[in-house]
């Protein structure tokens with residue numbers, strides 16, 4: 001990706017949904033009662049905008065953002081909470 005394409009590329013999206021309710025996570029498929037997230041990976045390839053996933057559970061959002069090695073630490077710190 002060149003620098004112009006990088007500027008137009010979509011950044012990562014993490015949005016906490018308003019409601020606490022029962023839902024099935026679109027990533028892990030497990031049913032949970034919590035506030036879900038709307039999530040989209042950062043765009044890496046110019047012609048491919050990753051799909052928006054919704055609802056995604058908290059664990060999956062952190063795992064997608066930080067990788068399976070680091071997400072537990074980030075979850076404890078709540079580093080995505082409140083991000084829009």
Ligand SMILES: [Zn+2]
Pocket residue numbers: 025026027028029030056057058059060
């Ligand atoms: Zn999940």
